[in-house]
Structures are given as structure tokens and as C-alpha cells.
Amino acid sequence: MRTALRMSRVYAPTLRENPAEAEVPSHRLLLRAGMIRKVAAGIYDFLPLAWRSIAKIERIVREEMDAIGCQELLLPVVQPAELWLESGRWDVYGPELARLKDRAGRDFCLGPTHEEIITALVRDEVRSYRELPLSLYQINVKFRDEMRPRFGLLRGREFIMKDAYSFHATHESLQEHYDAQARAYGRICDRLGLEWRAVEADSGQIGGKVTTEFMALADTGEAELVHCACGFAANVEAAEAVLAGRPRNTEPAELRKVHTPDLRTIADIAESFDLDERDTVKTMAGKTKDGRLVFFCVPGDRELNPVKAQRAVPDVELLDEDDFAAFGIPKGSLGPVSPPEGTLVVADRSLAEERSWVVGANEEDYHLFGACPGRDFAVDLWADIVVARPGDLCPKCGAALEGARGIEVSQVFQLGTRYSEKMHATFTDENGQERPFIMGCYGVGITRSLAAVIEQHHDDAGICWPVSVAPAEAIVLPLSADDDVVQAAEAIFAELADAGVESVIDDRDERAGVKFADADLIGWPYQVVVGRKGLSAGVVEVKHRATGERETVPVGQAVDRVRALVVSQRS
RNA sequence: CGGGCCGUAGCGCAGCUUGGUAGCGCACCUGCUUUGGGAGCAGGGGGCCGCCGGUUCGAAUCCGGCCGGCCCGACCA
Secondary structure: OOEEEEEEOOOOOOOOEEEEEEOOOOOOOHHHHOOOEEOOOOOOEOOOOHHHHHHHHHHHHHHHHOOOEEEEEOOOOOOEEHHHHHHHHHHHOHOOOOEEEEOOOOOEOOOOOOOOHHHHHHHOOEEEHHHHOOOEEEEEEHHHHHOEEEEEEEOEEEEEOOOOOOOOOOHHHHHHHHHHHHHHHHHHHHHOOOOOOEEEEEOOOOHHHHHEEEEEOOOOOOEEEEEEEOOOEEEOOOOOOOOOOOOOOOOOOOOOOOOEOOOOOOHHHHOOOOOHHOOEEEEEEEEEOOOOEEEEEEEEEOEEEEHHHHHHOOHHHEOHHHHHHHOOOOOOOOOOOOOOOOOOEEHHHHHHHOOOEEEEEEOOOOOEEOOOOOOOOOOOEOOEOOOOOOEEEOOOOOEOOOOEEEEEEEEEEEOHHHHHHOOOHHHHHHOOOEEEEEEEEEEEEEHHHHHHHHHOOEEEEEOOOOOOOOOOHHHHEEEOOOOHHHHHHHHHHHHHOOOOOEEOOOOOOOOOHHHHHHHHOOOOEEEEEEHHHHHHHEEEEEEEEOOOEEEEEEEHHHHHHHHHHHHHHHO
């Protein structure tokens, strides 16, 4: 397909000033470059330049999906409530699921994801293990009524996503395809020009399922992660925490009860007694569904990870203010020594060798110093229950972990039989047994990826597109309306397009400064600058947008030079 | 949903305290000049001042309600 765009006709209304609502670079630049416009909170128009980039991202995704035997189809955005009632998610999804009724009063929703629809499709058509494995994908619009849309395309309500679903007879088959999807996702990130990490993630409430998130590293990312030179990377929520510098106090000390009026936080205690927060122990209280009190003890400088807490004690949740009163325990002076009868004491495993703890006394205004596990109190369960953070030790190699922030651009997930069981989606195995499909799902945020690329590839002047995602590969800038300049520029433009380079010419009646500014803002990877002075010397200038590098090239060689540059950067 | 702030021309904003019928910059249109990094001069067009109601002779301005948005927070593929 020959691409030759004229800026005089391209619908890309650029903005000189920064829109007030834009907080992050990708949002600001997508608006300023005339690529998106807001329609409502979290809902955007995609203008022609953005749509060209999206088409390129989609093409890369399609190539990688097709290459691993995943077949494209298209599923409906509007979905009947019955399927969601079957899976149980109609009731649990909450207000994020946008619901509507048709004229007959039947309930529908806008699909935030498509597990129900695809499971229903496959259950009706696939009967035998001989038809498995089966992997299907679509690229479609999704809608999630986010409680707080923000950051432009990074967290919208309506967005484009590639989602794939696979069906297997065995866990081995699932694992095999899961690995293939994960490898494909790595290639997709590479081809998009993203600096990324595949991180171990947690599936939240579901627990225990295998999932990996692909994070584009960016300070504006919402996810916090830790990673290591050895290749290990994980979301801090999911990362195994291996604390450095432990144990600190291995000698037992005398148990002392100390009056600590008005000292309710770890910081208060540490300051008043000139202690390091690490030498105190913080006790958080939770309760189980059947009303049992649970104490979680963590190093004073650390945070309890609620997901890990639930893994250690199923269905536990942290107490609210009323609960403290109901249990009659003093928030701010809790500890593992002599808790209320029946309390389950869970302690972070990093404290296992500590022989002298500073803890609350379970009595208002009193703390205990020198509490020793085994001597002064019992711990029912030792477990990893803290949020990991930079400086902790890598669980794989022991080196100190680095911290980073990331944008989750994609995720692979082993669903197992969660949906197939509830929705009675079964096949017959080689022994004639009816069994639920073992499923996986695999998502790539297309529009979010577009924003992530910009977060990583921009400067003060605008976007610096990688060639693979740019709306077009090169722009020709005739700097004056002189006939010879225009003719030379038009000739280069036509030849570039004929040579297979996606080309643009800024043929607008604008001053040089405007053309430079817009070209930098929109971020075409290569600019061919045709000016009167250069032309009289027989040369044009080729500017590399990303590096700012400029080369002077004889007019006759400009097309070959740009084509070579573009081809070398395609992926 | 809780807390804070904001809705005035396409974009960015002033005017509101102290009511008197709307302004600035950019953008847009016309003309002349200019032409390698967002030009200059002159002229011009464009606004149910978010919506509804109230107070008042008179409301962008004061009061009430509603709608929308932004920021912070609430464990989100």
C-alpha cells in the first residue's frame, strides 16, 4: 500500500498550548498532536493519525497471534445478562460493568472482557478432545465504567484491546500455549519499541492462579514493581519479600513493660526511644469470616500485604474502626503477647530469628520491650506477609532489587476451569469422560500501548515515534513556496512513496517554524528538509527525530538514504 | 463513593469579592508585508458566561438545586 499524505489535507488539528486536563506526557501530546479528542470522561475520538498508529500496533499483534496459531474472530460488545448470570459475574462485577436494557426490557451489558461470550461459543460447538487445543482472539472495543478514568488513554473507560482465549484438554497443553503467548507478548513489546519487563503478578482475590503482566517501564505508570539484573521482576504486590539485614537482634533480652502515653504509631515509638523503626514490630489486626481475631506482625518499617495476608489466612480482612471497639483491643498498642483468647498470631517470616521484639502490650499506653517468641508468646504461623520493596533481596539470585514503575500493557493468565465449570462448557476426553475445558486468557491493551509508547518516546518538542508505530515514516518539509523548492520537495515526496516509504509532505502555506514545530510535535521519525539555501548547493537535510541528528545529503541521494534508514528501523 | 477545586469563544485564561448586559492571548477570516524554528501591521467574525429555578428594576457576578469535569483517596484487565 502506497502511503502519501499531504498535510494540507490531513485532519490533524494541532494545539500550540497544553490542554489543562492533561497530566501525563502521552495524554498531553496525543491531544496536542491532533490525534485524539475527548468525548466524555475516559472516552475519546481517535483521529486519523492516531488511527494509523493503532492500525500498525494491531498489525504487529495480529502477526504475532497468527504465528502461534491463534485465530482471529469478532465477538459482540453488547452481551446478554444471562451469560454473566451463569458465570456469576453479573452480581460480583459491581458498577464497573455498564448495564443496559433493550426495548423489551431484557438485561445486557457492555463487555468489559469476553470470557462469558467465548466460553458460550465454544461450549456449543466443541465436543471432543480431538478439536483441542483451540485458541481464538479478537481486537475489539471494551467498556469498563472505571471509578476514576485518568491519564488519557492510559486509563480510559472505552478502550481497544486484543483479547485471546485458549481451550485445552490438559494443563500441560495450557502451559505450552501460555508460554507461547508470553513469548509472543515479549516480541510484541520489542516490536513496539517498548522497554519492558515481564513481571510476576497476583491474581488478587482469586489467588493461586498463574499470571504474568507485561509492564512498559515509565515513571507515570500506576504499577510499582521490583526487578533484578538476573531477570527476575515482580509487581510489589505479588513479589516474594526477602528482607536484607535480618536478623538484627539475636540475643534475648529481659521483657519490660513500658509506659508509652500518646505513642500510637511506629514512628512515635522509634523517635521517643531512639530506635530504628526496623527494630520495632507492627501488629495489624484482622478478622476471619467466622469472627476469629487475627494478629499480623511485621517489621515496624514494613507494610502488610493484604493479598499475602489472605493467602496465609483465607477470607481474612482488616478491621475497621468499629471492629476495634467490638473486640475491645487498643489500636496503636497491639502485640502478640497475651492477645485476646483465641487470637491467631501470624508473623512475617523475616522476624523468625529476632529474639527481642518491641511490640504493643494490648493495653492502652503500654508497650513491651524485649518480647521473645517461644519464651513470651507463641506464633501460630510464620509466613511472607509484607509488601516487597526496592532494596529487598532478589528471591532468585540474592542481589538487591531495583524499583521501577510500569504501565501494564498486557497480561497472560491461566484461568483453569473457573468459567468452563460454571458455564458447563465441557468436552469428551479420550476415555469418554466429560470434562470442563481448561482455559487461558491473554490481553493486550492496544490503545494503552499507544500511550505507553509515547510515555517512553517523547521530548519537550513532542513525540518521537519508533518507526514501527509512527503514523507515517518520513515527512518532507518544503520551507518556502519557491517553485524550485516545491518541485524538489514534491519529487522527493513522490519517489519516497514509490520506494515504499510511508511519506508525508507538509505542503501547507505555513512558515518554516510552524512546519518544524508540527513535524517535531507529531513526531514523524525522519524529516527531509528542503530549503532554498541548501537546494542551491544541491543538498537537503535529513533530520532524525528521536536523536536530533541532522545529515546533509545530496538531493539525488535523499530518497535512498531515507529509505535505508526507515527499512533498518522497521520491525 | 469521600475530600478539595473548577465550568466564561476552538484552546489557555481574566472579569465574580463590591450586580448595570463580556474581555485578553493564541487560533480563525480579509488585505498588505514577511518567509530555515510557532512573523508584523491593519481590519473582521465568533459567546443561551454548564443547566434549571430564586432574589432584584437589572444576574457571568448573589442564593438553592442539578449536570459535567479536574486533582487526591478508596487493593482495578
